[in-house]
Every structure is written in C-alpha cells, then in structure tokens.
Amino acid sequence: MKTITTMLKGAAATLALTFAAGGAIAQDCPADLPTVTPGVLTMSINATIPPRQYIDMQGKLQGLHPDLGREIARRLCLEAEFMNVGFEVQIPGLANQRWDMINTGMYYNPDRAMIMRLVPYTVNALRYCGRARQPAWRHRL
DSSP states (O other): OHHHHHHHHHHHHHHHHHHHTHHHHHHSOOSSOOOSBTTEEEEEEOOEETTTEEEOTTSOEESHHHHHHHHHHHHTTOEEEEEEOOGGGHHHHHHTTSOSEEOSOOOOOHHHHHHSOOOOOOOOOOOOOOOSSOOGGGGGO
C-alpha cells in the first residue's frame, strides 16, 4: 500500500511540475516533428470510460485523457486530433502509422513495451466487490 501511495504522490508531483512549467515549454516549439499529418498530433482513443474518456451529451470528447492529449499537442505546437476507435485496433493502428500516439488507459506488459513507449501516469486497481456474506466459492477466486 505504501508503494502505491508513493507512486501516486510521485505521479501527482510530476504532473504538477509539468503543468507549472507549461508557459516556458510552449514557447519552445520543436521543428519538423515526424507526425502522421504535418502540424497535427493524431491520437487514438476509446471514449467509453467516463470520467477518463467519454463523449458527452453534446457529442464532444471529454475526460482526463482528452485533456492530457490536448495539452501535449499544445506544448508541441500541434493541433490535437482524436480518432475514436475500439481498443483492439489501437496498437495495430500505431504500428501502421494511422496515428501518432495511443491516448487511452493500457496495462503494461513486456510485449507492448517492445513495440511502443508506455508512460506511467496513473495507477489502476482491480477490486472484487460483493455482499458482506459471500458463499464459500468466493475464496477460490
């Protein structure tokens, strides 16, 4: 538990410092970035997981991941463009240069790390929730 708390504090501090330095970074626009479309940061996203990424009632992309993606594009002096696609096509699409980055939650595994850079910026946890009195089979999960 202490490790998770330490990781969360570290991630929060990193994000805070990153956003605090935003003014200085935005002035230094990298030239000739190798993007799929010049001047555009094209990102795949699977907008089905509120509050992280979803389509609101007005049909607009909202959430943590779109906000981070827009900020990354802004700091690179690029226009943000999102491709809302199924999770199953995101890695093949990146490999085939349909988009510049995947902007969705993804668990780390060594196979994925061999073909793309994975940036840890959040900690996810899976949990089983149920009634207080569970049947005996629950302990075998």
